[in-house]
Amino acid sequence: xxxxxxxxxxxxxxxxxxxxxxxxxxxxxxxxxxxxxxxxxxxxxxxxxxxxxxxxxxxxxxxxxxxxxxxxxxxxxxxxxxxxxxxxxxxxxxxxxxxxxxxxxxxxxxxxxxxxxxxxxxxxxxxxxxxxxxxxxxxxxxxxxxxxxxxxxxxxxxxxxxxxxxxxxxxxxxxxxxxxxxxxxxxxxxxxxxxxxxxxxxxxxxxxxxxxxxxxxxxxxxxxxxxxxxxxxxxxxxxxxxxxxxxxxxxxxxxxxxxxxxxxxxxxxxxxxxxxxxxxxxxxxxxxxxxx
Numbered sequence: 001x002x003x004x005x006x007x008x009x010x011x012x013x014x015x016x017x018x019x020x021x022x023x024x025x026x027x028x029x030x031x032x033x034x035x036x037x038x039x040x041x042x043x044x045x046x047x048x049x050x051x052x053x054x055x056x057x058x059x060x061x062x063x064x065x066x067x068x069x070x071x072x073x074x075x076x077x078x079x080x081x082x083x084x085x086x087x088x089x090x091x092x093x094x095x096x097x098x099x100x101x102x103x104x105x106x107x108x109x110x111x112x113x114x115x116x117x118x119x120x121x122x123x124x125x126x127x128x129x130x131x132x133x134x135x136x137x138x139x140x141x142x143x144x145x146x147x148x149x150x151x152x153x154x155x156x157x158x159x160x161x162x163x164x165x166x167x168x169x170x171x172x173x174x175x176x177x178x179x180x181x182x183x184x185x186x187x188x189x190x191x192x193x194x195x196x197x198x199x200x201x202x203x204x205x206x207x208x209x210x211x212x213x214x215x216x217x218x219x220x221x222x223x224x225x226x227x228x229x230x231x232x233x234x235x236x237x238x239x240x241x242x243x244x245x246x247x248x249x250x251x252x253x254x255x256x257x258x259x260x261x262x263x264x265x266x267x268x269x270x271x272x273x274x275x276x277x278x279x280x281x282x283x284x285x286x287x288x289x290x291x292x
Contacts, residue, residue: 002066004136005043009065012036013050024054042067070138072097073130082144085217089118090144092126099130119144149219150175150209158225160197161291166225167194168203175207201225228291231256235286242278249275256288 003009013026013035028037028050039048042065049062073096076082084090092115094102104115105126117126122145129139152175156168170177170191179188182202187195195201203225208218233254242248251273252259261269262285268276274284 001064002068002134003042004068004134005070006041007067008041009039009048010036011039011048011050011063013052013061024052027051027053039065068134068136070136071099071130071132073099073102073128073138073140075126075128075140075142078140080143081213082142083147083211083213083215084119084144085215086146086149087118088217089116091116092128092142092144094128094130096130096138098132100133101131103129103131117144119146122146145213147211147213147215147217149217150207151219152207152221154205154221154223158223159228160225162227162230163196163198165194165196167192168205168223169193170205170207172207175209178206178208180204180206195225197225197227200227229255231288231290233288244278244280247275247277249273250284252286255290257290258288260287261285262287 011028025033026035027033029048030051037048037050039046045064045066047062047064049060051058051060073094075092075094077093077095082090082092092104094104094113094115096102101111102113103111105128115126115128117124124144125141126144127139127141129137131137150172152170152172154168155171157166160166168179173191175191177189177191177193178186179193180186180203182204187193187203193203195203201224203223204220205223206218206220208216210216231254233252233256236251236253238248238250240248250261256272259270259272260267261271261274263276263282264285268274274286276282276284
């Protein structure tokens with residue numbers, strides 16, 4: 001005679017003295033007729049009475065139904081929402097009193113006090129049903145909301161000369177940044193980062209957002225820096241013992257875009273090959289560039 005709160009009960013009667021026949025009438029609660037009776041959803045203990053009448057004689061019986069409270073059950077302490085970074089998993093936690101079985105999500109029927117989920121939709125609702133030792137059940141649900149990972153880019157030059165210092169910046173000033181190399185070594189942790197480039201280099205930049213909903217979401221992007229092709233040349237052999245007033249001619253073999261020939265500190269030619277009249281012992285310098 002025990003039921004759970006909000007359950008309905010079905011009752012039926014039988015005549016213990018003779019076989020029930022069409023001459024026996026039953027009246028439940030002074031309203032409902034018939035040998036069978038179904039109650040409304042019960043929220044408290046009830047006593048149901050039935051009166052049986054046959055050949056003008058009546059008798060009465062009753063039954064007490066005890067209503068048990070539903071178990072208390074919560075997901076994440078009753079929060080309506082839980083938040084997770086896109087692509088990550090989150091563990092939902094159940095709590096309650098006198099629960100001996102937890103059943104998560106009608107589809108998977110996972111059991112246990114915790115449930116690890118990895119949603120793929122922007123919002124996903126997860127259900128939990130708890131059953132106590134009396135068989136009474138109660139449920140709760142929670143909506144797991146996906147928080148996007150931070151979207152940012154790297155601002156700076158990715159094609160540089162050998163030995164050049166390059167300064168890079170993260171595009172979102174609200175993020176926290178960590179700069180690492182291919183070996184995982186941390187090189188910097190500010191929005192701005194400067195590095196000297198002596199070889200083709202790939203940096204890995206992690207931007208982390210501390211979101212208002214309590215999530216801490218990170219995103220890592222690679223940033224490749226390449227070294228430009230610089231000038232490559234050799235000075236062809238020439239006679240460096242020249243008589244006063246004669247002309248020295250110096251030619252090159254190789255590649256460059258621009259040339260600057262200097263006599264001491266004086267620019268004397270911007271051509272690939274240089275000629276100059278020797279009036280004294282001289283030292284010549286060549287400055288060449290390619291791709292800037």
